[in-house]
Amino acid sequence: MKIHEFQGKEIFRRYGIPVPDGEIATTPDEAQKIAEKLGGKLVVKAQIHAGGRGKGSLTKAAEIHGVKVVTEAKDARAHAQALLGNALHTHQTGPEGQVVRRVLIERATDIAKEYYVGLVLDRETARVTFIASTEGGMEIEKVAAEMPEKILRLGVDPATGVQAFHGRKLAYGLGFTGDTANKAAKLLAKLYQVFIDTDASLVEINPLVLTKSGDVIALDAKVNFDDNAMTRHPELLALRDVEEEDTRERAAKDAELSYVALDGNIGCLVNGAGLAMSTMDIIKYVGGEPANFLDVGGGATAAQVTTAFKIILQDPKVKAILVNIFGGIAKCDVIASGIITAAKEVGLKMPLIVRLEGTNVELGKKLLGESGLSITPANDMLDAAKKAVKAAGGGK
Ligand code: GDP
Ligand code: MN
Numbered sequence: 552m553k554i555h556e557f558q559g560k561e562i563f564r565r566y567g568i569p570v571p572d573g574e575i576a577t578t579p580d581e582a583q584k585i586a587e588k589l590g591g592k593l594v595v596k597a598q599i600h601a602g603g604r605g606k607g608s609l610t611k612a613a614e615i616h617g618v619k620v621v622t623e624a625k626d627a628r629a630h631a632q633a634l635l636g637n638a639l640h641t642h643q644t645g646p647e648g649q650v651v652r653r654v655l656i657e658r659a660t661d662i663a664k665e666y667y668v669g670l671v672l673d674r675e676t677a678r679v680t681f682i683a684s685t686e687g688g689m690e691i692e693k694v695a696a697e698m699p700e701k702i703l704r705l706g707v708d709p710a711t712g713v714q715a716f717h718g719r720k721l722a723y724g725l726g727f728t729g730d731t732a733n734k735a736a737k738l739l740a741k742l743y744q745v746f747i748d749t750d751a752s753l754v755e756i757n758p759l760v761l762t763k764s765g766d767v768i769a770l771d772a773k774v775n776f777d778d779n780a781m782t783r784h785p786e787l788l789a790l791r792d793v794e795e796e797d798t799r800e801r802a803a804k805d806a807e808l809s810y811v812a813l814d815g816n817i818g819c820l821v822n823g824a825g826l827a828m829s830t831m832d833i834i835k836y837v838g839g840e841p842a843n844f845l846d847v848g849g850g851a852t853a854a855q856v857t858t859a860f861k862i863i864l865q866d867p868k869v870k871a872i873l874v875n876i877f878g879g880i881a882k883c884d885v886i887a888s889g890i891i892t893a894a895k896e897v898g899l900k901m902p903l904i905v906r907l908e909g910t911n912v913e914l915g916k917k918l919l920g921e922s923g924l925s926i927t928p929a930n931d932m933l934d935a936a937k938k939a940v941k942a943a944g945g946g947k
Pocket of ligand 1: 596602660662665770
């Protein structure tokens, strides 16, 4: 689960991680009031669940960016007015952009140097791991690709948790010295505590800055939580902003389906995560590209299958649909009725390839055959994948 920068900064504040003073505004009037209250040089920052806002710009006005330094309250108001209600386009939003519903008005910082620090779970070492770089403000993926030597990594043993030496090692590694090294080291230890306490999957400060007056502060905040841990954090779940979520992923979540949108053109509807993974593999094996991962679950109902179908069809990239079902707990006839209902409801026109196997398979096939729908049956997974790739107009 993602949250906004201002929410991440509120968490940082509670842990004693220095962040600039600031408040959130939803109207130009509020922006002006906050700006007058804070006074001096300010930054107006669009709040969307995507990075790259500084370089990003309004879809309808390329000269208006998502982060702007201003010197007067009236300019803060004007920039808030320009952003609010309009779509901001960044390299992370997709071509249609994301509508700005809130802006953060902050006291501006005089930057001496920008750094990158982040925490992720390294699955290879099974440790929460610090990533740090002197190349702050840049995308870390780009730094990793172009200057891997500029990236420091440091895993933390879960048995000891974060220790003073972790912070020092990273701070000195980044070139901090003396008092600022102490400040950076302390900040890093607190950041680790945020990660652990909130069951985060990612905590990132880009940029962490050294100010001209010698302070070390978090100028940006990106915090993602592990969805599977949200049941034990009702206070964090309250930070969810459904308006920022992908409409298809949200509909899937609400129907208790696991859905992940991908870049290909073959929509997949599968029961069971393992089968869904191997379906994507076999599509790739025969030269195609899946449009999504979609697991309707072992005990799928006809209603869930209908929802799943609608979600797949909302994706304009989809050129063919592959249904791959192994009827165990979910019986083939139940899935077949779901497919028929959904296909009729949405007036399905694109190629539909179905591979059914397992409990009540004959009944399922009979229902599909008598449905009047144009369905391409497949004998097995490989056959299904080949037919789907061909129907979608690609493949080897
Ligand atoms: P992002 O582009 O979405 O990652 O947004 P950031 O919060 O990281 O801001 C982008 C860039 O704006 C930063 O890398 C800074 O260079 C600049 N910026 C943000 N806040 C300030 C500030 O208070 N003062 C100055 N001078 N620059 C800032
Ligand atoms: Mn940033």
